[in-house]
Amino acid sequence: MxxxxxxxxxxxxxxxxxxxxxxxxxxxxxxxxxxxxxxxxxxxxxxxxxxxxxxxxxxxxxxxxxxxxxxxxxxxxxxxxxxxxxxxxxxxxxxxxxxxxxxxxxxxxxxxxxxxxxxxxxxxxxxxxxxxxxxxxxxxxxxxxxxxxxxxxxxxxxxxxxxxxxxxxxxxxxxxxxxxxxxxxxxxxxxxxxxxxxxxxxxxxxxxxxxxxxxxxxxxxxxxxIDVVAPLLAEVRRLTGRDDEPVAHRIITDHLRTGLLMIEHGVTPANGGRGYVLRRLLRRAIYQLHRLGTGGCSLGRLTGHPVIEREELVFERTLRSGSKLLHRELSRGRLEAGTVFKLHDTHGFPVDLTQEIAAEAGVPIDRAGFDALMSEQRERSRLRSERPARG
Missing domain, CATH: 3.30.930.10 (Bira Bifunctional Protein; Domain 2)
Structure with a gap:
């Protein structure tokens, strides 16, 4: 039915x-x-x-x-x-x-x-x-x-x-x-x-x-x-050219479907609020494609959507710049708070994605320490914004 x-x-x-x-x-x-x-x-x-x-x-x-x-x-x-x-x-x-x-x-x-x-x-x-x-x-x-x-x-x-x-x-x-x-x-x-x-x-x-x-x-x-999602799943499989990663294919399909729905209702990628939810889903999908050896704005070409293409361009640069640091630290068996913060603040890695990649590798991260560093950064930003202007 x-x-x-x-x-x-x-x-x-x-x-x-x-x-x-x-x-x-x-x-x-x-x-x-x-x-x-x-x-x-x-x-x-x-x-x-x-x-x-x-x-x-x-x-x-x-x-x-x-x-x-x-x-x-x-x-x-x-x-x-x-x-x-x-x-x-x-x-x-x-x-x-x-x-x-x-x-x-x-x-x-x-x-x-x-x-x-x-x-x-x-x-x-x-x-x-x-x-x-x-x-x-x-x-x-x-x-x-x-x-x-x-x-x-x-x-x-x-x-x-x-x-x-x-x-x-x-x-x-x-x-x-x-x-x-x-x-x-x-x-x-x-x-x-x-x-x-x-x-x-x-x-x-x-x-x-x-x-x-x-x-x-x-x-x-x-x-x-199901009937309303299966065609997109088939396109994702065709895009990767692989049949050995069913979980990754389903993650990409789900997140792309939801991302397109959000964009249809006026949401755009951002670092907070609804836009962050969209960004997180799109970047999880892009990371899975990257892991499968498929890149080059593949989701942008698949959907023909400029919002998704722009997010892919930005995050693929992020993956290139931050992956060496991430994988070097993963090989040491633990991600310290400072490393997680640098990945987030300098390289644009969402902490949730860092945590997921670390979990896949069986490596713990200092999430509490990261949260403390983020709080310190927000407090510094607040103090700067409250400082009276000179002149």
């Missing part, structure tokens, strides 16, 4: 249940406490906290999101991506738990044709009300797992933002993806496809990852193999 079809089935299902389709919110969030929209409900925060009234009690959206909290997992797991499409349904003081849970089962097994016996759910430990409701809906007790707040409590991640307990629905992709035991044991085999958040007072926020649903329904091994 293609991604467009997955989206249409979702929106038709909730449209038939009186949900109003809302326009996609901005990727660059209006909320100043967020760098990017990281969930479908972000644009509805004023409704959830009671600052504004929604146009209807039931809403639905499709929303492109960016999350980089799991960036180190990209390519190493099958399920992580730095950008994705979230399909969402929302209730504002209308229906609550039983309706949202029943509709989730109906859509998954009916609309998407999933085997009910391969669905598992998790609930927040202590939330026996939700356990009872799942059992009333026919979910077998052995496929309901109680987990802690690190797994089953959701927060928007901003001050005064909505938060609440969740119940999540997982699909068993089969033994080729690892051992049995449910999502508590194996989150690669048991893939989360839908998250239902109960915010109290009949406030419901649900999010279904369209990309993850495509993984399941297209029966592909990882996110970069």
């Amino acid at each position: 293609q991604s467009d079809h997955i989206r249409s089935i979702f929106l038709n299902f909730f449209g038939e249940r009186d949900h109003l389709a809302m326009p996609e919110g901005p990727l660059v969030s209006d909320d100043e406490t967020l760098l990017f929209t990281n969930a479908g409900m972000v644009q509805f925060k004023p409704y959830f906290v009671g600052e504004q009234q929604p146009p209807r009690p039931r809403l639905m959206t499709t929303q492109r999101c960016v999350r980089t909290v799991d960036v180190d997992n990209i390519g190493h797991t099958t399920r992580h991506g730095t950008s994705f499409e979230m399909l969402g349904s929302f209730s504002f003081r209308d229906y609550y738990k039983i309706e949202s849970m029943a509709w989730a089962l109906e859509l998954l097994t009916g609309g998407f044709g999933m085997d009910r016996e391969r669905l598992w759910v998790t609930v927040l430990r202590g939330d026996e009300e939700t356990v009872t409701l799942w059992r009333k809906l026919g979910v077998a007790p052995q496929r309901i797992q109680r987990l802690g707040p690190e797994d089953n409590f959701w927060s928007m991640g901003v001050a005064d933002g909505p938060s609440g307990p969740t119940t999540e629905i997982f699909y068993d992709r089969g033994e080729r993806y690892g051992r049995d035991g449910g999502p508590e044991v194996n989150s690669e085999r048991f893939l989360e496809v839908w998250n239902l958040v109960f915010l109290g007072d009949h406030l419901v926020d649900t999010g279904m990852g369209c990309d993850r649903m495509a993984m399941v329904l297209q029966d592909v091994p990882h996110l970069q193999a």
